[in-house]
Each structure stands twice: as structure tokens, then as C-alpha cells.
Amino acid sequence: MKVLVVGLGGVTNGGKTTLAKRLRKRLPNCSILSQDDFFKPESEVEIDERGFKQYDVLDALYMDEMVTSIHTWLKNPTGFSVSTAEMKSTHSNLKSTEEVHILIVEGFLLYNYEPLNEVWDRRYFLTIPYEECKRRRSTRVYQPADPPGYFDGHVWPMYLKHKREMEENTNNIVYLDGTKSEEDLLSYLYNDILREQEVLKK
Numbered sequence: 250m251k252v253l254v255v256g257l258g259g260v261t262n263g264g265k266t267t268l269a270k271r272l273r274k275r276l277p278n279c280s281i282l283s284q285d286d287f288f289k290p291e292s293e294v295e296i297d298e299r300g301f302k303q304y305d306v307l308d309a310l311y312m313d314e315m316v317t318s319i320h321t322w323l324k325n326p327t328g329f330s331v332s333t334a335e336m337k338s339t340h341s342n343l344k345s346t347e348e349v350h351i352l353i354v355e356g357f358l359l360y361n362y363e364p365l366n367e368v369w370d371r372r373y374f375l376t377i378p379y380e381e382c383k384r385r386r387s388t389r390v391y392q393p394a395d396p397p398g399y400f401d402g403h404v405w406p407m408y409l410k411h412k413r414e415m416e417e418n419t420n421n422i423v424y425l426d427g428t429k430s431e432e433d434l435l436s437y438l439y440n441d442i443l444r445e446q447e448v449l450k451k
């Protein structure tokens with residue numbers, strides 16, 4: 250059985266979850282793993298001197314558990330399902346030997362964690378400009394909600410820092426313009442992943 254692990258990384262509110270869910274609807278044998286599901290509880294997240302909870306760093310996440318989940322899927326791609334019913338994979342009726350199983354891992358901090366570096370067959374990264382990101386983020390409610398000044402004081406500076414580090418240490422990133430329409434992004438990614446799949450089948 251062949252497998253494809255696709256990273257769908259990028260800025261907060263760049264459209265990662267939206268795109269991952271739409272892709273899963275179109276691609277047979279496709280599962281999603283969301284980095285958001287690996288956040289530590291609020292009580293375990295560090296607080297800086299300004300009182301800002303340090304959510305936008307690797308330490309806020311159970312990254313070891315995320316790695317384990319990916320390896321569990323790699324061992325048994327057909328049996329994989331995560332907690333939410335909605336996240337279960339789609340199935341095709343192809344014979345299993347011909348199938349390529351796809352795992353889309355979506356999250357804002359995928360390519361800054363060394364133990365995951367070898368896992369990706371494809372690394373995508375969604376970007377949107379500062380103003381658009383701030384606008385989209387202001388309409389979203391996290392638990393806990395962003396306090397005043399959080400975007401400019403923590404979220405955006407951490408994004409820039411991690412993006413810089415990623416660019417220094419990682420090759421083969423395919424950047425996606427998150428201001429494009431959902432349809433355009435979906436069709437580009439769908440075709441790109443299908444091409445990867447065909448290469449694998451040969």
C-alpha cells in the first residue's frame with residue numbers, strides 16, 4: 250500500500266482547515282490530522298511578563314503525541330480515524346494494493362519541529378498579508394479568546410519568527426496565496442496532489 254503525507258501549513262487563519270476539508274471531500278482515501286487538536290490545556294501554557302499566554306510556540310503543543318499519531322497512521326492508513334466523526338477518512342472502492350492513501354496534516358507550526366522533517370512528501374504553506382490576517386483573526390473566537398493587543402504583541406511576531414526559521418532550515422516549500430479564492434486553491438492543490446499520486450503509482 251502506498252502513502253502520501255501532505256503538510257498543509259501556514260499562517261493562522263490562512264485557510265488551512267477549510268482547504269483540508271474540501272480536499273478530503275474530493276480525494277479518495279484521504280484523512281486529516283489537525284495540529285489544533287494537540288494544544289495543551291490552558292493551565293499548562295506559559296504566560297509572559299505582559300500576561301500573554303504563549304500559544305504560538307511549539308511548547309504550547311503536545312508535539313510528541315502528534316508525531317505518534319502520524320506514525321500510527323503510517324502503520325495502518327486504512328484503520329485511521331481521529332476523534333471527531335467528521336474527520337474520518339473517505340474511501341474508494343479500488344483494490345487496496347492499487348490505492349494511495351493520503352494524510353493531510355494541517356497546522357500553523359508544522360515545519361519547525363525537527364522530528365517531523367522526514368515525514369513530508371509535500372510541504373505546502375499558506376500565506377496571507379498582515380492586514381487580512383488581523384481581520385480574519387478578529388472574527389474568530391479561540392478558547393481562551395485573544396486579549397487586546399494579542400495579535401500584534403504575540404501572534405504576528407511569532408509567525409514572522411517561525412517563518413524565518415523555517416525558510417532558513419527547510420527546502421521544497423510550496424507557497425500558496427491564501428487570498429486566492431477557495432475554488433482556485435482547491436483546484437491547484439487537488440491537481441498537484443493527483444500528480445504526486447500518479448508518480449507514486451508508477
Ligand SMILES: Nc1ncnc2c1ncn2[C@@H]1O[C@H](COP(=O)(O)OP(=O)(O)O)[C@@H](O)[C@H]1O
Pocket residue numbers: 259260261262263264265266267268385427428429430431434
Ligand atoms: N480562500 C479564502 N478566501 C477568503 N477567506 C477564506 C479563505 N479560506 C478560508 N477563509 C476564511 O478564513 C477564516 C479562517 O479559515 P480557516 O480555514 O479556519 O483557517 P486556518 O485553519 O488556517 O486557521 C474563515 O473565516 C474562513 O471562512
Ligand SMILES: NC(=O)c1ccc[n+]([C@@H]2O[C@H](COP(=O)(O)O)[C@@H](O)[C@H]2O)c1
Pocket residue numbers: 260261262285288289304305356357391392393404
Ligand atoms: N486550540 C487552542 O487551544 C488555542 C487556544 C488559544 C489560541 N489558539 C490559537 O490557535 C492558533 C493556531 O490555529 P489556527 O492556525 O487554526 O488559527 C494560534 O495562533 C493560537 O494563538 C489556539
